[in-house]
Amino acid sequence: MPDTPIPDEKIGNSGVQAVGAVVSDRNGGSTYENKSYSGVRGVMIERGQYSLGTEDINPVAQFTFVGPRVGDSKGGGTPGYEFEAFSINRDGHMIFAPDRGSERQRFNPTFNKATGTLNIKDARLKQINPDVSLICFPSRASTIFDTLDQRYFSVLKEMSVLDAKTDASPVEFSFLRPNAASGVAEIEPVAVVFAKENQRFKLIMAAGLLGKRLVLLRTQTPENPQKPINDEGGGFTTADGEEPNRITKIAYQTALDLWTLDQNRIRLLKSFGINNERVDGLHGDAGCPLDAERPSNADGTGNFDCPTESITAPTGGSLKLATDSLASKQYDIFYREARRAFGLESRAYPDVEATSQDVLKGIIFYLALLLPFSYFMERMLFGFSDVRKQIGGFTGVFLVVFGAIRYVHPAFELATAPFIILLAFVILALTIVVTAFLQSKFEAELKRMKQGVHYADMGRLSALGAALGLGIANMRRRPTRTALTCVTLILLTFTVLSFTSVTANIANFARPYGKHDSV
Template sequence: GKTWKTYIPGKIAFDSEVATLAGKTGIAFATIDDARMMTDTPFDAINRMNINKNGNLHKQVKTMASILIQALRDPLMPTSAKVGNFYCNLYGDVVEYDARESALPSKAVPEPIITLRRKHKTMAGARGDLIIRGDNKGQFEVVGLAMEGRATNRMGGAQEIEPYVLDRNSGDIVYAPDLGNYGAKVYNNKVPIDRRQRGCRVVVFPCVSTTIYDLVDQRSLRTLRELQIYDAGTDSFPEKYGLSKPIQQQGVSATEPIALVYSEPDKRIKIGMSYGQIGKRLLLIKAGRSGTKNPTLYTGEGFVVGENGSIRVTPYVVIRDMWWLDENRNRLYKKFGISSDRLDQLHQFANERLDQARDTLLKRDYSQALKLARAAWGFESRAYPDVKKTGNDVVSGVMF
């Protein structure tokens, strides 16, 4: 026989899940064979609902009322669910690190907005993510989370807690989760919900946000998932930083190609992204012609983020940085008679399309500019590993 899931396409959320999660009886009524194709689109409007007397909604309500009355009067109707009570509560507070007050983060951040992202962003119109507002002491409580390993399985076995504070006038993010040395490395913001009552402390920091788009590897056409943030002065992780990127939803192959980077105001940072073992595929380092004695040590100047903003034509900025990084290193190799025809050809192809993309941007032909920038990115991302490999081969040849 077929299970009930056969008749309901896609993921769906029921109010009865709250009762069954607590070990109580829950009854769900759902329309079968309804994919809800208009949900989350501009076409999901009230005028598309058939509310006439003999319409779908009228017939369903009559049927449901009859079934519900009979079910409640049935003496053989089960009165208790044969499941355990896996209803959990999460409570905690949001703080920031202030060295003048304490050696550990303890300064309360009032009225934070806490986000708990879950496996499914939307379930036939019902939002999967939870959003809670803390009080003026930064304290919050989330009631009714499913117990890990019993009622659900979260990514990594823990729930990531993301508090934010928004500017009252502009709506900009002014505080974000701190993943640095005095943030998540002291108080981890990924908490396992493995008991009825679970407490936590989450650290945030004053920040500005940078949005980057079109995070797709132009060779494999995969969305880049691993994101790294570096301090431009030391090429190491900043003391305070954060990031937001889409999670891989269960049963959904696509991932949104967008990410937000949080940094301290007026700090100089660099950004890199990769996918698994294929290495770096995206660099945002503000590279130019190297003036250093050894271009192999040159990794860009980094860019200063003074206010909330975005890198709108991300592919163009990425390819420009990657091209200059390879150009500086390739020039050094050629001074010592080291060259590769294949590398030079790929590098030249990328340069031609990069110049064309710049010209079309000046003409405000953005769709064509993005097309050319992506093509250049594809060529240069193939040349970049060759440049690195050439440098490694030189070192190996000298040493061995």
């Protein structure tokens, strides 16, 4: 946009210093690569005007777009164009960006793929409304360089911006992720995050089904002497002026953040006797020194002496070597070790998360087994004939055993709100019971309506329940035989679980080659 006043007979003399608008395709395409009108590729902005406004009228920016492709005679359809607006000051710094926060839900500045238009003013009269409103907010830009997955060497394109205080999406934010036109192999691994002035944010980048690949938390917070290392991350702060912020050394920062985050989780799991050898090897190789007494195993894998503290800085491995190389300005070694640590810790992070999830899934499995156990114990110990007493005895046994598991199973220490597990399980169990009851009654009613009054049958579940009750009654009359049977089952189950273990491991394969003598 020009930096000189542009006369217009409708708006009058208006000047623009920093208003621009583009039509973009966030799905990977570019408007300049698509044919616009009659095979001619034209610029998408025909005219832009900016009214400075008065005391009674707000400033208004207007742009006219000519020829966006809204259809294809060969059946290509309408591209997913999206309108964006930015404001730039005289120095070229972006000071306003399109809001992708909560306000965006009320505005959808995209083409309708079905009709090839923005929106319809009156569907019956087929009146098209060609106007679109964009919500922008005063922002400061933070540029992130080298958004590359060091394991697969692919540029990460999926972004999630979080508020550092709430770990939720900010109220106002925006971003520009790495993008390339269709059919173009080259793509710049650079992203930009827009947030309010002096706002702290965190960034997560993913790669489709591969999950989270890049996490920027800024766990090292030297400005906070009370907590110089924060495993949850203090976040990156946007600039307080118009000069944009730059986040560099992404591989080193990501490896450091992931290592600090995993260190806290691994120590918490180890405090309950939960170990994962593969995680220990990857995590130790990234940031722990070798064990002086047992540096390696028979299979060539290393044994590492990781810190015993939950929140600490790396004491060895690739991260320690990268830190020392950066201090001595050996940048080749720094980038090599930083990227190696990134690859190692990004492989360990999903395993740490999966181990924690397995613990939570295990408690759900135990609670599911607790339901038939409670029914069995109520029939064995009490054997009430009244239904209300049966329900009370069943509930009492369930709560007593749950109280014992509460102080034994580590899932309740790993969860932020432990009793939510019980509440969620009770809701799930009641939902299944009510659904099964209604389904059985519905099927019985359909059979009755189909066959008339000449219908008599016993449900399979009813027969199973009657047989189970009869068997438990016989066991109650023979306490010695029942006790011996239960002890035998407990010993067999304990033996099978103790001597059965399935593990997976990752081995590095390298074939050394000598120096090449040819010229």
